[in-house]
Amino acid sequence: MKRIPIDPRPDWRERVESVGMLYHTIDDELYWDESACYQFTRREVDTLDLATAELHSLCLQAVEEVIRRNLFSRLCIPEWFVPRIISSWEMDEPSVYGRFDLAWDGSGPPKLLEYNADTPTSLLEASVVQWFWLQDKYPEADQFNSIHEKLISFWERWPYLQRDPVYFICSSGSIEDLGNVEYLRDTSVQGGFATRRLFVEEVGWDHTQRRFVGLEDEPIHTLFKLYPWEWMVRDEFGRYLTEANLRIMEPAWKMVLSTKGILPFLWKLFEGHQNLLQATFEDSPLNGDYVRKPLFSREGSNVEICRGGGVVSTSGSYGSEGYIFQRYSPLPFFDGNYPVIGSWIIDGEPAGIGIREDQTVITTNGSRFVPHYFVEG
Known part of the structure; x- marks a missing residue:
């Protein structure tokens, strides 16, 4: 695993916008950054592939354990919603995707930092945006990236193909969320579905028919939500x-996996596993270097790293539901940057990686997405 400084494509803005990435620059700061890239070997890619498949398997076992032992309250899941979760699991409702965030420098086993199981973003850039970058910059190389093909295959094989359209929704205030939703919607169209796009605020409830409806009071039967x-x-x-x-x-x-509370459960079930870090709930704090994370948090908000007697932390509005403690695992450090590898699972299979790097040890909303490729070796 190497970080290599390179020259950006002269027309990179037009190139990424042409495939739907309109959020390449956020608050006048680059988010999509092709002034560098990461190089892997095939052996390193195989390591990431196997680790991702293994972590996916562990997470499914953890869901089974939470349901079997009725541990929902520990994850701040409302009791009234538990029957819906159990029914969803027993019906084997399919999952489209998820993203494991890993700490890894190319040596030893990758370590799971957290699992973005419910609403992962950076999908568009990990899929088609960096793939077209590869074709322009390193056409003879390869990339750990079958995201696009696997998404289309998911829709083609999805057992609920029907005449009713799939409604894709997200909040109206995020251009990044909208870009990811529109990309997923496009893969659904390519997979054979009719689709509609709504903002969350536009979804209505018909009190007479007891159903969710769209802007023209038409019933919504199938919903993808970011x-x-x-x-x-x-x-x-x-x-x-x-x-x-x-x-x-x-x-x-997937609600069982969408909180960082799943990390202590994973450790309790598979203590010492090479891809896991020791984790506990806040009533059992760790000794030594550790990270404190809210059960619900996004973009590195309200994270606190305690190491060597010092503390590094971020602010935010999360934490009211509680915290977990996780053993500190340092991120690799390349040229003043700390990369996190986001490894994607699509329809239950490893599908590729995207790399976000920050200039701080806590990956925040100021991180940048940097493309990658791999060579034989």
Whole structure:
């Protein structure tokens, strides 16, 4: 694993915008950054592939354990929603995707920092944006990236193909969320589905028919949401989720994996596993160097690293539901940057990686996406 400074393509803005990435620059700071790239060997890619498949398997076993032992309250999941989660799991409702964030420098086993199981972003850039970059810059090389093909295959094989369109929703205030949703919607169209796009604020509830509806009061039967389950169940319309005849992706059982509380459960079930870091709930703090993370947090908010007697932390609005402690695992350091590898699982299979790097040890919303390729070796 190497970080290599390179010259950006002269027309890189037009190139990334042509495939739907309109958020390459956020608050006048580059988010898509092709002034450098990461080089891997095939052996390193194989290591990431195997680790991702293994972590996916462990997470499915953890869901089974949470359900079997009725541990939902530890994850701040409302009791009234538990039957929906259990039903979703027993029906084996399919999951589209997830992203494991890994600390790894190319040596030893990759370590799981957290699992973005419900609403992962950076999908568009990890899929087609960096793939077209590869074709322009390193056409003879390869890339750990089958995301696009696997997404289309998911829709083609999805067992609920029907005449009713799939509604894709996200909040109206995020151009990044919109870009990811529109990309997923495009893969669904290529997979054979009719689709519609709505903002969360535009979804209505028909009190007479007891169903969710679109802008023209048409019924919504299938919904893909880039909107967290923990927000949905607490929103005004959340109480209707258990009675509506509505198929939702990601499925309800993914709520078990969408909180960092799953990290202590994973450690308890598979203590000492080479891809896991020791983790506990806040009532059992760790000695030595550790990271404190809110059960629900995004973009590195309210994270605290305690190491060597010092503390590094970020601010934010999360933490009211509680925290977990995780053994500190240092990120690699390349040319003043700390990269995190986001390894994608699509339809239950490893599908590729995207790399975000920051100039601080906590990966925040100021991180940049940097493309990669791999060579034989």
